Amino acid sequence: MTAPVPPKRVLRCLAFVLLASPAAVWAADIDGARLSAWWSLPFVGTLVSIALLPLGAPAFWHHHYGKVIAGWALAFLLPFAAINGVHLAGAQLVHALVAEYIPFIAVLAALFAVSGGIHIRGNLRGSPRLNTAILAIGAVLASLMGTTGASMLLIRPLIRANDNRRHKAHVIVFFIFIVSNVGGALTPLGDPPLFLGFLKGVDFTWTLRNILPETLFVTGILLVLFYLLDAWYFRHEALLPFDPTPDSRGVAFEGAINFWLLGGIVFFVLLSGVWKSKIGFDVFGTEVGLPGLVRDAALVAIVLMSLRITPSRVHAANHFGWGPMIEVAKLFAGIFVTIVPVIAMLKAGTGGPFGAIVAAVTRPDGQSDPAMYFWATGILSSFLDNAPTYLVFFNTAGGDPQALMTTYATTLAAISAGAVFMGANTYIGNAPNLMVKAIAESRGVRMPSFFGYMLWSGGILVPLFVLATFIFFR
Template identity: 40%
Template sequence: MFTTLSLLCHTAAISSLSNGIQHSTPIESSSIAPPFWLAMPFVALLLMIATGPLFFADFWHKHYPKIAILLATSVMAYYCIVLGNKIKPVEAAAEYIQFMALITALYIATGGIAIKVDAHATPLANMILLFVGALLANLIGTTGASMLFIRPYLGLNKERIKVYHIVFFIFIVSNIGGALTPIGDPPLFLGFLKGVPFEWTLIHNSLPWFVALLMLLFIFYCFERNNRPLSKAVVDDGSGIVSISGSKNFIWLVIIIGAVFLDPTIFPWLPTIDYHGHTISFVRELLMLSVATLAYYSSNKTILISNGFSFAPLNEVCLIFIGIFGTMIPALELIGRFAASEMGQQLITPTTLYWGTGLFSSVLDNAPTYLNFVAASMAAQGADIEVVANVQAYATGAIYPDSVVRLNAIALASVFFGAMTYIGNGPNFMVKAIAEQAGITMPSFGHYIFRFSMPILLPLLFMIWVLFFAS
């Protein structure tokens, strides 16, 4: 957090300088830099998410929707009225709708699927389940894999469930697992849409992915080997059979994943809305929400009940992320301006790209963070992210020195660091909410970071940097 504030201070200096130039040069109102203090609502929201459930739980649980909406509205109103910039709020609103449409569709479709593992919860069984979840995250996304596997994972460990089980699930399935394909995580998909070859992530992310996964599974085993059942009842070893109910919902799941590719950059014939040069299409989102509705009403109600399905976790994510998407607009813009400045470009190296992308992917939406850092990295070497040929050349290292390493650093950091906080990636909050609904007392925002992320995940991320980017 302090590093975040420090970098925002640097961007404030750049912002002030650029505003001074703007007084003497006529420019578009949309290019006016936001003042530094406009990032404070975002910081305030993060602090309240971190401390609210711990220090003023009753007030927070009752009023957090109002707080999130009020802070988001105030920032967006300042952009529209004072800065005369309606483009940024519209972009943020469009991104929020895209985010919630995917989360909603996957949550509902997987809620009608019941996977039961008739086995004794051993360290090996859990490690296999986590590894399979990590693999499938590359086919159905980290959100899809998280929603599909969290309930059988909870069921398997019902006699010995501990907080660390959920935390490692977030680390492995909800984040790091999805680094191998553009389908796995939103920033990688955006890179694919911009021109990064589909197979690029598999080629360049495989070794770091495998190393990170092995290290996490080893640490998980160290926790698991000393775990004992919560009750003294005799536990049946089970038959080892995996049964799946509600398999027709996999059809809805396939349609949702296919809909992800319904983007105007891939299919130019899709109907779009042109807003001040920005193309917006909600065909994908309408299809996802339609499929979600069909999936809900066609799902076996017995399966929904056995899964403990409710809209409460979805409602919580929906409201919290209104605040996050609305208040992060100036923070992202200030970071982007600093990265594009002469001072920022002088600081661009694989190391700064890795830690910079990682830091902001921990507390901001990792998709726009990825795009900002890729754009800055390419601009520093004279390339343009809006030119597909430039992106392809950058990804393959055909022209630009060290470009593959730079892009690799950004790609891995945007995915891996999403596990550092509950808000680093959409599935994190969903998994937390589902676990709490199942009766598990999850650590607060701050405790999650200081008890698990910093002592377990941060050293692992440091090792990835040492092995692949430090030199």
């Protein structure tokens, strides 16, 4: 009887195959036009798991969500490798991780660590006026320090201000709407899709000059609706008999040195977009440029520096922990892997399995339809990652930044607004959404389930987006 091959030997052989294969063999793209729509099932399974398991099997999900997500990733990778070869499957995995996932997580981790090292001391009373003011400030900060940075900076003091109120889930829901999404629409620093547009050649100030009316319109109405709803709850609820964090005089910042590190994040992210270098490295067919390496290395250094220089009392006051970031990292690892065939099929255009989606954004006369671009980009951004979705429709609209910034400015505005605004439609539409949800739940806030949250977004955001369509994207 043949002795079984030790697992370590299998791993060594696999590593040898990966390292010995020439880079040219790995440099291959998926032809989305030749794929079946069935290849989207692992991605759909990932989304369904994120939506249903925390509700139907919370204990199982809490302990095994990483395994579930890994299982869906393997449900794509293993059959794809068996049918199309290990090289092609490996190339797609490396590209998803090296070119997309690692830079994405590096920025999120840096913003998470730095914002977690800043503590806003002082417990203000969570009145409707104060809550609305915090959301308005967050909307401004979101375009300056990113939706992730603004969310991580303000979510803890907002929860603390309302910790003696019985009804506060709606405060967090509107926080996700405004601070974690819509507020980041004015600069490339605000949200990853806009930063990708900046890297493609869109002027840094273009979104500010062209999407400001839309952003003010949506943000303004959301703030008014929130104030009215919060005031109603405030009038009709009895406060808890005690305040878990009693008021203290004044408001002050602890760990303010992290603001300098926040400036460093902005600097290195911008540098990677404007610095052009011919130096690059081929990682199994994925080109990794020197600016990107410098950026990612600097972001890791900033994380370590922040952890080093931030006093422990600041982290303790913020209840800082890596749990929310680890959860987001695991979930988006599965999303970035299983989304590979979906993006390939979308890129195939009208000749691909999702050709109906691409055809839907074009008018009968061949001109782009801004309203359809707004909704197509937005709906997909609600469930897919909004950064690659933005790129798909950016290229569908021609991919020429000069033409899109001028002749087809309304189309580019629709794509940009759809990607950023409608990331608020679900918990998975934008990375900060899940992070805010996890932090709120860790502080005792009973947040809506996946579909419960969609009832909020469907009842508030969708009608608002319909109104914005008729005003701005006709």
